[in-house]
Amino acid sequence: MTDQKLKKEKSDSINSVKRKSKTDDESGSKKKIKIEKDNVSNKKLKKSIPIKKEITTTKVKKEKIKKESTPNSDDNEEEEEEDDTFKWWENPDDLDGEVKWETLEHSGVIFPPEYEPLPKNVKLYYDGKPVTLPIEAEEVAGFFGALLESEHAKNPVFQKNFFKDFQNVLKDSGGCPETDINSFEKCDFSKIFQYYDKKREEKKSLPASEKKLIKEEKEKLEEKYKYCLLDGRKEQVGNFRIEPPGLFRGRGAHPKTGALKRRVQPEDITLNLGKDAPIPTPPNGHNWGEVRHDNTVAWLAMWKENIMGNVKYVRFSQNSSFKGISDLKKFEKARELKKHIDKIRADYRSKLKSNLMIDRQIATATYLIDVFALRAGGEKRDDEADTVGCCSLRFEHIFLKPPNIVIFDFLGKDSIRFYQEVQVDQQAFKNMKIFKKDPKKPGDDLFDRLDPSILNKYFQEFMTGLTAKVFRTYNASKTMQDQIDSIVNEGTVNEKVVAFNAANREVAILCNHQRTIPKAHQAGVQKINEKIEEMIWQKIKLKRIMLQMDKTMKKKDMAFFEETSDLTKEKELEIVTRWSERELEKVQKKFEKDKEKLKFEKKSISTEEYKKKTEEIKEEHKKKVDKTKEMIKQFKSEARKQKYEEKSTYTAEKLKAQVDKLDERIKNTSLQLKDKEENSAVSLGTSKMNYIDPRLTVMFAKKFDVPIEKLFTKTLREKFAWAIESADADWRF
């Protein structure tokens, strides 16, 4: 199987985890838990109809919710909560079906706070002069002002879309009395920005107690929205807060980025709840748009958003039984693919040579989806960012380098670049060449006969419910299983976690999960590099002192002293200078801060005391500056002369011990740097959350004796409670 080989080569080349040989011991795994035993087939899941677990009256239950969720009932609450959890996975026969629930009660949604007008003195400036805006327009100007220093505000498309909508709102709300606002360039939002920035600062610098109070207040207000009653059981609601108005932040080159996302009114909301459930009261003076009782869906409320015309839903939270059930089904479906994958691979391999163009395209696309984990790639509208997946790949997205190298270069979901130079199957290469043949030109579809529905129909021939995305789940979890199999069970817990993360990283790379390199990354790397450089400087200095004390040492241990010649006078001076500047800066900063602090205290102390303290601070600062300068002077002179001060307490042993300590620190810092660089552009979370069967993680934790808390955060532990309780150390994907 050439492609499997290819795949293996691909992953081997990036894999740095220790390996051991291992036979496939699938049959050996114990099947303790019921899910495992039954292996919940999808058909079975679909056919079954939910059975009501408890029939408790709403009133009683409601009181229970209130009691349980008071924030100060601590431990007790958790225990109670534990008992109350609906363990759906213990009865997998009862899952899903067309009808999703029998009764559903909830409190509706929370609306964002009303707009708070700017103070009279904070204004938009137009053509250099302050102008008055109707409140509606002022709000929109404020949206832009608040983001003034972000990247969005520099994007011309963002500016254009914002300004168009701003002008419309301005017109509809009566216009600006002083002047016509018709040029974005003449608008100056800086005063508005400063106002919001100051507010942000104020909020941040509030005393901890005050912050806590505000938080508690908010929690109290939101309490009842957080939970709902689903078939009499308490379940958590996810996004019960309605999205606040603002400017649409589309990803990549989105044609509508910056457009005004208008305020959602109760009249825009459709609620979904049980027929007999009390209807939550809408905000004063308002009505709900619609109230529905549709028990075939899993949402509590929805509204239509005005930018793209998409529907937004209020749903159950990630740890709800709904999400758990669909996660389990998703991974079971991916595991089912295991049984069919050989047949599918054989089929598309043979169809790569088909005489029918459509079959060749299907086969080639399937190959790409299977081997390179591409997404299906549905068609997109003109008013969306131009991103592609497999079926929507165009002429310009692949470059062919004979004999069989393909360079993929395109923007995928979220405008994340997919760039890979890979060796592909010889026949697949030939096919892609044919698909690009004249008269095809840039802008034309590579797979002109395909769309995801055609491809998915082909997949269903092999397995019901098989679609393109299942391949991603399957290959991701399969990769993780293989990676875990190759990890040797030894070392500290931390080392095992590092090995697990390395495996996780392989999956993230397969799925092309990236993140933009954090703004501070480059600076951070430089800082660490400088730190390492300075530690080496310290170390060499110590070694040179050792030699100053006893020249003969060099002969005794050449290797140890070898690096003493690595540091040139120029380099050392450079390091000393950098160090000096930083030290002086630090001292100065401290001084500024002390002064600032004293200014604050001024009101509460006498003038005399204030004077005294000022003097003290000045004195202290001067002392520090003098001391630092003296050190700088010494270091510089040492560097120039390449001769270092020997202290009376020095002994060869003590110096050697210091060198060892530095070596250890350098090693640790270098490791930290490597990790930082390797992870700077890869995001591990998405694959852990969506692609890696959580039972693999649980298996790893149990088999390698790593606490699950080291691998799953609290939210993930809640989301994957079903996996934590059902997989053991022998579990296999």
Place this chain on the structure above:
DNA sequence: GTGCGGACTTAGAACCGGCAAA
């Protein structure tokens, strides 16, 4: 078969809070 809307999963960015280093 095609186009479209609805319902769901998947995704990175933004935000927040706690903790280690200075």
Place this chain on the structure above:
DNA sequence: TTTGCCGGTTCTAAGTCCGCAC
């Protein structure tokens, strides 16, 4: 004690896929 960083959480955009109407 403060600050800056990092991991975790929240937010909401952007995909996939299905089913229905024509």
